[in-house]
Amino acid sequence: MTDAGATEIPIGSGDDVVRVRQAVREAAGAAKLSLVDQTKIVTAASELARNTLIYGGGGHARVERVDSGLGRAGIRILFADEGPGIPDLDLALTDGWTSGNGLGLGLSGARRLVDEFSLDSAPGAGTRITVVKWGR
Amino acid sequence: METKQDAAAQGAIAELLRRRRDDVLGRWVAIIAATVQGRITERELRAETAELFELAVRVAEEGPRGAAADELRGALGDLSRSRARQGFSPTEIAVSVFALKQALYENMEGGDTDEQAAYRQFIEFSAVMDDLGLHTFETYAAAREQVIADQAESLLELSTPVVKLWEGIVAVPLIGTLDSARTQVVMETLLQTLVDTGSEYAVIDITGVAAVDTEVAQHLLKTVVAARLMGAECVISGIRPQIAHTIVTLGIEFGDIVTKATLADALGYALEHRGVVLGEKRER
Ligand SMILES: Nc1ncnc2c1ncn2[C@@H]1O[C@H](COP(=O)(O)OP(=O)(O)OP(=O)(O)O)[C@@H](O)[C@H]1O
Numbered sequence A: 001m002t003d004a005g006a007t008e009i010p011i012g013s014g015d016d017v018v019r020v021r022q023a024v025r026e027a028a029g030a031a032k033l034s035l036v037d038q039t040k041i042v043t044a045a046s047e048l049a050r051n052t053l054i055y056g057g058g059g060h061a062r063v064e065r066v067d068s069g070l071g072r073a074g075i076r077i078l079f080a081d082e083g084p085g086i087p088d089l090d091l092a093l094t095d096g097w098t099s100g101n102g103l104g105l106g107l108s109g110a111r112r113l114v115d116e117f118s119l120d121s122a123p124g125a126g127t128r129i130t131v132v133k134w135g136r
Numbered sequence B: 001m002e003t004k005q006d007a008a009a010q011g012a013i014a015e016l017l018r019r020r021r022d023d024v025l026g027r028w029v030a031i032i033a034a035t036v037q038g039r040i041t042e043r044e045l046r047a048e049t050a051e052l053f054e055l056a057v058r059v060a061e062e063g064p065r066g067a068a069a070d071e072l073r074g075a076l077g078d079l080s081r082s083r084a085r086q087g088f089s090p091t092e093i094a095v096s097v098f099a100l101k102q103a104l105y106e107n108m109e110g111g112d113t114d115e116q117a118a119y120r121q122f123i124e125f126s127a128v129m130d131d132l133g134l135h136t137f138e139t140y141a142a143a144r145e146q147v148i149a150d151q152a153e154s155l156l157e158l159s160t161p162v163v164k165l166w167e168g169i170v171a172v173p174l175i176g177t178l179d180s181a182r183t184q185v186v187m188e189t190l191l192q193t194l195v196d197t198g199s200e201y202a203v204i205d206i207t208g209v210a211a212v213d214t215e216v217a218q219h220l221l222k223t224v225v226a227a228r229l230m231g232a233e234c235v236i237s238g239i240r241p242q243i244a245h246t247i248v249t250l251g252i253e254f255g256d257i258v259t260k261a262t263l264a265d266a267l268g269y270a271l272e273h274r275g276v277v278l279g280e281k282r283e284r
């Protein structure tokens, strides 16, 4: 896989979440994702960026274009924070479970919205989530 | 106008910068690092500062009108733009420049003649004035930002009109990117309008919305519940295919909330429930 110019966006406020969303939409459009896939990856990014802000205490997102080598383009987004981490991954990924006052659907829903999802987190060690959405 | 003495002094600075490159550069990086505190990696900072350093040495040789000065201005422009996007303050950015003076000053081999003592005092005083100058700049930037924030806020209110469609029926067309602040304003305005107009039906049209995530959905759901408590019913219209897909995949349930494909359908629904019968004009 090769990448063509990654954009790094700090996440420290609600405005930054909007910025991440815009950057993802732009990248998804450039990678020629379908309208449905664009909307899905933008929505997933919105969820993960907001979790980074609210639970991770802020961090950053890294948006980049990826190529499968088989002529398929996609976009990959990394979300990283140095927050408290997620103590119980299964619980956090359970539909409807929230430690705050959300719907508890952001994390699990984001996983369903993307093609690849990897979560790396431990108590006290922050959280890193990488998602990839491929064009058809 | 350049005198011979100036030229000689310039040459001396350039020579000093070259001779003590590693010390001065190291110190320069350290001062910037202390200000930006981990928001840029040490390696990145070192690389970009080294580049600036080479240009600064050339500027010291060529003076402020040479090609190097143009190049340095360009490089600093790029750096400022990227730092600004990363959320650095003007002072934190300007330090990248001013800190070289400090770094060089600390690396000057000084004697202790009266002249040199006076010179050192002048440098210290100059540093104080630089700080004050930055302070005025920082204050100016903060004032400008406040103006922009105020404008954004008033735009926020302007862009969320609640319109009356019929006696007892109001509608709010949501457009663009919905952040939390905006959704909140829209929903509050809608509830207030329901009260003010005594309306029983509210149509929330999301045709123009780019994405509905759990936060937007939660605001929508809360508004519907609040409207119900006030005796009004909300109808959500304009859920486009890609949004419907996403909402379903996310797992959001709209429960028994009435949804309609278009604003017109929603209006039809509300009219019907209010007992308004519209007749088609008969063809002659
Ligand atoms: N970056 C993170 N750092 C620490 N904890 C996290 C992080 N992201 C998610 N979590 C934990 O996982 C839980 C589930 O997250 P999820 O996004 O599914 O729900 P939510 O944010 O609470 O509500 P919603 O996203 O539906 O509005 C959160 O309540 C939080 O406890």
Ligand SMILES: [Mg+2]
Residues within 6 Å of the ligand: A047, A050, A051, A102, A105, A106, A107, B214
């Ligand atoms: Mg969430």
